[in-house]
Amino acid sequence: MSTKYVIGIDLGGTNTVIGLVDVKGNIIAKDAVKTQAYTEIEEYTDAVSNVIKKLIQENGCEGQVEGVGIGAPMANYYTGEIVNAANLPWKGIVPLGWLIEKKTGLTTKVTNDANAAAIGEMKYGVAQGMNDFIVITLGTGVGSGIVAGGKLIYGHDGFAGELGHVTAPVLEGRSCGCGRMDCLETYASATGIVRTARIWLETRSDASVLRSIESEKLTSKMLYDAAVQGDALAKEIFEFTGEVLGEAFCNFIAFSAPEAIILFGGLANAGELLLEPIRRKMNEDVVFLWKDKVKVLKSSLPGADAAVLGASALGWK
């Protein structure tokens, strides 16, 4: 019987979502386990493997699943390991791919969530038919998956594509969780944009609906809502964030000359609020060779399922 399905797993700090996916990128069935409920990796991989087996059984897909793809933080494609992931319960180096493969009998590939997103866009999304593109994930942090010449760039060690940790083209002196200063994600992630808001609310005095919200409780969603309602300060925060990204994109383009840069994840949902300043700044400042030539697109993978779908794309041989 030919293989028609793959398993996609989005391993997040809170939930692990497991989906059974067909060749067209439809999620046939899915289930989840609580990542933090398992302090031992053996127990965690037992639970995940049981869900995989259950999904296959319940949907009559025995013998038709080609493999498992997992998107996880700090995941190494070459070794199938997770290495010192700050937000997961298992410390040090964890042989995730090997364990899932052993417990399910299915070929298992592991990569970080942004690489999974890039493969997902290439297989099912807006990057279909593209050989050179970059996916930028704008979530709690900033991640990236870089495809060049039709292949994902994994690098010498399997960890390539950490564009959240390149130096931002503004040097305000923001410290990053990684220990460096002024990493792109200190400005352009969901937490980075909130950081901008908190700083501006302190240093500036113009009126804003944001002033009625307790600083500690501010979220990027609140900034978005305020901007959509026309709050000038909130709009300016998105403009600044977009410009920082647009300027950073100039550097990414000089590196791999992509056909498109694709935005993925929470903050990407801000749409034109972010896309307009990104495109404007990028085309204003990119090396002349690429002026008005590189597309900036929003992921076309369906919202909540995008990460599972991305990971599943890795399961195909």
Added chain:
Amino acid sequence: MSTKYVIGIDLGGTNTVIGLVDVKGNIIAKDAVKTQAYTEIEEYTDAVSNVIKKLIQENGCEGQVEGVGIGAPMANYYTGEIVNAANLPWKGIVPLGWLIEKKTGLTTKVTNDANAAAIGEMKYGVAQGMNDFIVITLGTGVGSGIVAGGKLIYGHDGFAGELGHVTAPVLEGRSCGCGRMDCLETYASATGIVRTARIWLETRSDASVLRSIESEKLTSKMLYDAAVQGDALAKEIFEFTGEVLGEAFCNFIAFSAPEAIILFGGLANAGELLLEPIRRKMNEDVVFLWKDKVKVLKSSLPGADAAVLGASALGWK
């Protein structure tokens, strides 16, 4: 008869050097034409093709040449064209590869000089056996050739790898020839380092042998000589330049996670004067994953012939 040789061509603003190269990377014979002597591309390619034929004949290599590789500024690998090269006599788009191929009957590939250097390092130099590395050329400008997964990154349009035109991690407001501000090459090229010297000699008051040289006549070689002789200001200029490069390398590493970054071209000859601050700053500031893991090497291709050798490597199928 099997093919044992390739032709390598280093197309520079002043001279075009043409070499006959064997499989081991020995230049069997070479000759040159004056690039600026030919205002018409037809005449230039006639002259170059005649030298190619002469080198093959004189060395009894008829039927044994596999192809021609050309390293040239603003060269597009996909089309074989040179596009708006500022320092060459032929304006607009010039079908260089097609003309040489037509006139010699030899398969001809064209790429920019830094990409040629990268292929040269992979075929004959320090990058033999490496699948992931970056060559940075430090000449009048800064160029780069990026190899990922064993393949050179050409990008969507053939122009990838313009790392001289990423934003430097210092924002002094130096304008670049490309129209942007604070491109890496405004700090870290042979002209960039002279620019630093001129600025520092104006803004600072410490003693230096450099003060006896007319500002307009300063060269990077003079800075090197002064530093070697122990001039404190000159040494500090190399340290600053190395630190700028080291910090920029942190970003390049986050992109493609290379095994090594290889320095090529004039300024690379400064050796430890530049390598020490590069390595120090890079390992101080790179994302923890790569601390003390990425090699910084000097090209091992032989001095004056390195560019011809690099280009020749493109001639092999």
